[in-house]
Amino acid sequence: MSIQIRGLTVTFNPGPDAVTPLENLDLDIPAGQFLCVLGPSGQGKSTLLRCVAGLLQPTAGTVEAHGRRVEGPSATRGMVFQQDAIPGWLRVADNIALGPRSRKIPESQWRPQALHFTEAVGLAGRERAWPRELSGGMRKRVAVAAVFANDPDILLMDEPFSSLDHLTRQGLHRTLLDLWAETGKTIVFVTHDTDEALALADRIVVIAGGGVRADVVVPFARPRTDALRMDAQANALRATLLGHL
């Protein structure tokens, strides 16, 4: 599902203490793209994602998903947050089934998908575990399986892996890229880490000063390995991006 953002402006606290992280921002995201949104702290990345999610109404401008105006949250747009947002009182399997169950989808429809994504994220055999019995990386795997099991068209991910160590994060990158390749969903992934964006994205936009400061295509084939850190073209792209941060 494609996303069109036109003239997006968000002002918090109108008046003398007004903050306007986004001002007249335009962005088109084609269906199936893996877009990373990069930017310095406090420049409106999360605000942008919340507008696309329908969790925040813009002060001006519009967000459209597949040609329809976003006016509130919808199951067609799934979110994964930085915090461990999975409910601690639900076992792994119930966490992964939470979305379709709460939408009253018949179990015969969601059960095979839930099992598939449980396996795909590497949690087969842990279905009856409680979140507190899992590592931080495994809890993230539950969150990723849960969002895919709810079958949104668009995945909005706000620094989902930033609390994880390098190796755990790399593992989750591989899992996410495999699931993205398999399902063809549109992903908007916010990060402040240039290397994470280069590892994941088809395209990277830098958000700063209210708008899109840079918009680059990432030309590297997948799977991308640590060798990318040594690659001259990747270094040039990294330098360009860092120059905008």
Ligand SMILES: Nc1ncnc2c1ncn2[C@@H]1O[C@H](COP(=O)(O)OP(=O)(O)OP(=O)(O)O)[C@@H](O)[C@H]1O
């Ligand atoms: N609900 C709110 N009320 C008032 N100001 C807000 C609110 N949400 C965000 N802001 C302000 O808007 C600006 C942009 O915040 P936002 O969280 O979108 O930035 P960000 O780029 O995601 O930052 P970070 O990388 O640190 O997460 C900041 O100055 C923040 O303080």
